[in-house]
Amino acid sequence: MKAASDPAAVYDRFMEEQAPASRGQRRWTPADGPMPALYLSHGSPALFEDALWMSELFGWSQALPKPTAILIVSAHWESAPLGLSASGPRTPLVYDFGGFAQRYFRMTYETPDAGALAARVMASMPDSEPVHQHAVRGLDHGAWVPLKTMYPYGDVPVLQMSLPTHAPARLMNIGRRLRPLREEGVLVIGSGYMTHGVPFLTRDQFVHNIVPPWSADFDAWAADALARGDVDTLAGYRSLAPAVHYAHPTVEHYTPMFVTLGVATDAAAPVRTTIEGYRFGLSKRSFQVA
Numbered sequence: 001m002k003a004a005s006d007p008a009a010v011y012d013r014f015m016e017e018q019a020p021a022s023r024g025q026r027r028w029t030p031a032d033g034p035m036p037a038l039y040l041s042h043g044s045p046a047l048f049e050d051a052l053w054m055s056e057l058f059g060w061s062q063a064l065p066k067p068t069a070i071l072i073v074s075a076h077w078e079s080a081p082l083g084l085s086a087s088g089p090r091t092p093l094v095y096d097f098g099g100f101a102q103r104y105f106r107m108t109y110e111t112p113d114a115g116a117l118a119a120r121v122m123a124s125m126p127d128s129e130p131v132h133q134h135a136v137r138g139l140d141h142g143a144w145v146p147l148k149t150m151y152p153y154g155d156v157p158v159l160q161m162s163l164p165t166h167a168p169a170r171l172m173n174i175g176r177r178l179r180p181l182r183e184e185g186v187l188v189i190g191s192g193y194m195t196h197g198v199p200f201l202t203r204d205q206f207v208h209n210i211v212p213p214w215s216a217d218f219d220a221w222a223a224d225a226l227a228r229g230d231v232d233t234l235a236g237y238r239s240l241a242p243a244v245h246y247a248h249p250t251v252e253h254y255t256p257m258f259v260t261l262g263v264a265t266d267a268a269a270p271v272r273t274t275i276e277g278y279r280f281g282l283s284k285r286s287f288q289v290a
Helices: 009-017 019-024 045-049 051-063 113-124 142-148 168-182 203-208 213-228 231-235 258-263
Strands: 037-041 069-078 083-084 132-134 158-163 186-191 270-275 284-287
Touching: 009 019, 009 045, 009 051, 009 284, 019 051, 019 231, 037 258, 045 051, 045 142, 051 142, 069 113, 069 142, 069 258, 083 113, 113 158, 113 168, 132 158, 142 158, 142 186, 168 186, 168 231, 168 258, 186 258, 213 231, 213 270, 231 258, 258 284
Parallel strands: 037 186, 069 158, 069 186, 083 132
Antiparallel strands: 037 284, 083 158, 270 284
């Protein structure tokens, strides 16, 4: 039994009690049709201390066939031209956070070789969207933290792609180029956070998960637009969304959504919401598209 002071004791229980189900998960076959694409709110390493959130993410992954590979776009890698992480086996991790227990800086996620996926992504992009393959760049916490919960044994190849822009139209075009990967069983994920106004959280809101009005208002606005498949409204967030400057003082946690919507067969179709609620007063809203 782990001591109560162990910051990841909840994660250890998850690995003992829930994670083994992943070993028997049915793998994707062409008969399944295209894999869905996801937008998820990813959280910090504190996710490993949240039994509910881990259960939600793991349950989501278990409801899908196990993908042949994962391509993930994280809020924490803004880089142009379009970049791809190192694709060899046992890709290193980027510990791009501070103030957490040392245990989180020792975690690993040793995934298989993703070289074939990297080649497919590079071949998918036009000359106007050059791609740079990084030799040593690893997976940042916007990628490995949620994936270590969804696919805890690291038995799926993972490749991370950078955010080269925040322009919704360009990100959706990138997503459209990636759409054929879904027919090969590749799971495409945009990883952000539906509200991310961390600088504006009071201690009470952060510690006791009290939801500030600006977080609730933005989340309700986004939920409504997503339910209606209103991509134009979502793309016009800078002028149309309530409290946008509080919910997203910088927009990198919102814009990965547009890669996901671009990958969708029909971006204007209502999404399937999979996770709702708040953590630290911020919206965990996550969804999948067909």
